[in-house]
Amino acid sequence: MLHAEHAAWAPGHPAARSPVAIVRLTARKAVRSGAIWGYIFGLAIASSAVSYTRLYKTPAQRDALAAAYGSDKATSALFGPAPQLQTVAGFTVFKISMTLIILGAVWGLLTSTRLLRGEEDNGRWELLLAGQYTRAGAAAQALGGLGAGVFTLWAITGLLTVLTGLDSAVSIGAGPALYFALAMVATAVMFLAVGALTSQVAATRRQAASYAAWFLGASYAVRLIADAGLGLHGLIWASPLGWVEELRPLTAPQPAALVPVAAFTAVLAAATVRLAGTRDVGAGLVPDRASRRSQLRLLGGPAGLAVRLVRPAVIGWWVAIAISALLFGLIARSAGGTISGSSVQQVFAKLGAQGSGAEAVLGVCFLILAVLVAFTAAGQLTAARSEESAGRLDHLLARPVSRWRWLGSRLLVAVVVLLASGVVAGVFGWAGAASQHAGVSFTAMVEAGVNLTPPAITISGIGVLAFGVRPRVTSAVVYALLAWSLLVLIVGSIGSTSHWILDTSVFHQMGSAPATSPHWAADGVMAAIGVAAALIGGIAFNRRDLQAE
């Protein structure tokens, strides 16, 4: 880890202190992650553009699509405005940009809180500061490393977009392609800075990430109101996500919107460096309460402990799911009205949402909720593995607790959390829809909510399998499976894709309730795959050595 400094201290280089050791250290991790996500971004853009050219070949088809979506306020609120749907470029922007903008923001805030506050939490930061770096200088260097990471994200996304543009049917020039890629990583840039700042404010990594995530949620909500056709479009300038939307890549480029993006990033970066220079290392501006009354409930064993440990993160996910479901419910009726009888119905049908009206819209929206529920599951698995990797599991397993009991408790808690997440989605979706008199039944919505859990259970089971067989890759396996499934879901929704590939997505088999009734048989199969994988994983875990890091 400290190679750079070691080299500087080697005999023969008495004064050769590397002034950029922390830049390199941070960059090494950020660039690797940026490269992986660059490929995902690039492939998502490519698949979106290419599949449009296959699905909507004639001008008539394209006009129908534009007529249906182009002026719809509900979809505009959710996914951003949809101008020029008659063109590949316009459709690609509409289809993929909101997903990438949000993914980029999540990547940014997780990466910077991990590499700044996370390094401080585990004590490695102090080792660096014990060298000849000032606190502010070290923070500035880390920001430089993060910059290298996001540059990689942009470069690879841009390269793949340029290559996609060379396809004669797609035909997007290199300049516009790179500008589009820049717009797609603009939130990543800004939320790297947001995460860097919250890393100074909060006292723990989790706290820092959750402050940044709340800011992201608020930015999305402001943008949503601005685009909802309520005459409040000016609000778009109050949201970082709105600035990115105003960049209008590929359709009506407005590079002036880069000014607030750059200014926001610069101000936050400067504030980060300044705060890092003035605060105590290891502490945040918001003090972490060192003492409190002990709360002895739920500390009777591994299951209670699991509840205590996952509670803060799970509550965060529930709030996110509840708000999303409520919004989806609120727009379902008006969105449903505009798509009836249009070609959008074909698109929705490809996603499995038969029929028309509010239920069809909700059927598609609930796929997005399924992704959130799956993220909740992935988080639980990663948390379980980190109990082992940090050595905390030793304290339980050196006591009369069997490995089965510990793992079973964690999984039981995870399954209950997932089912509850589904119910939250159903109830809040219903509340939103019912307030608009969309005419969807409470039972159908709760069923649709419960229908969200089988993919998450499959992901959990495969995660346990990885945990049992090769624990160090647990987190990589669950997030890769999730990212792949999401990608296949996006691609499959537009193009005609081989069902072999579609079947590898955990989201493919679930019925898009409430548009259709849930495919309980398929759900059962998915859950059974999850349970079987978890059983094999459990057996492997029972036989292997504990592996701390």
Add this chain to the structure above:
Amino acid sequence: MGATAIRTQGLTKRYGNVAALDHLDLEVTQGEVVGYLGPNGAGKTTTIRLLLGLINPTEGRGEIFGLNCWRQPVQAHGRLAFVAGEANLWPSLTGGETLRLLGRVQGRVDEAYRDELVARFELDPAKKVRAYSKGNRQKVILIAALMTRADLLVLDEPTSGLDPLMEQAFRGSIREARDRGQTVFLSSHIMSEVEALCDRVAILREGKLVEMGTLAQMRHLSALTVEATFEGPVPDLSGVPGVSSVQVDGRVVRCQVRGPVAPLLKVLANADVTELLSREPSLEELFLAQYGGGQDQGVQHAAR
């Protein structure tokens, strides 16, 4: 002789071609306090993780009170308490909450004794683990183990991070445990701690057990340091049977003696000795002798 608390037979753990622990045969009787010594990487923690069933032996077997460490861990753990060298606890729980959790999981707690230990180690149980210093975290897991009054205490460098006052409190607690008939298996590299507490000592080197016995037995096997000051000329001691590492410093001679001291005494009696000092090697010297600490090469040669 009581029952056997710990028994290992040919216990081996290999990682690829590297043997972290190589055919360890060890027996600890109930009621004994055994010190387990070795430098970093000698295999002490590997031994303890094998005994706890956290890792699977490549070969051989380990038993705790006759229960197989790998196959019957839950039953075995019902009779032991463990203190890890690194107190990686849950940062969001307070010390008090952690004690509650670990006590409940263990299934038995002497609550009066727990409160006494909290006072003795001056632990503030209302603080979050995140806010504790390393020493304070170590106190939490020490108290968590001691409060169970388990039949066997397995301690892996338990005092890392404790200040000298707390080290004394720790020693007091271990003596109490011994007086109650509890068995203690103490891995450590604090020699004074082992010397003060342990009935027997095992020394591990590169995964192999190189010495096992009481301190008296080990001293017997090792060299005695003798220092003599002469009024007149210094006699040549190099040829005397049992004597080695002779160092002459003016009229002072320092040497090591192994086995009977009579031949050396005869030579000294014939010279004009004004001062004669002899002392047994400390545990630290015995240990360094095993590892060639560099300070005292003579002891190293003598011991070999």
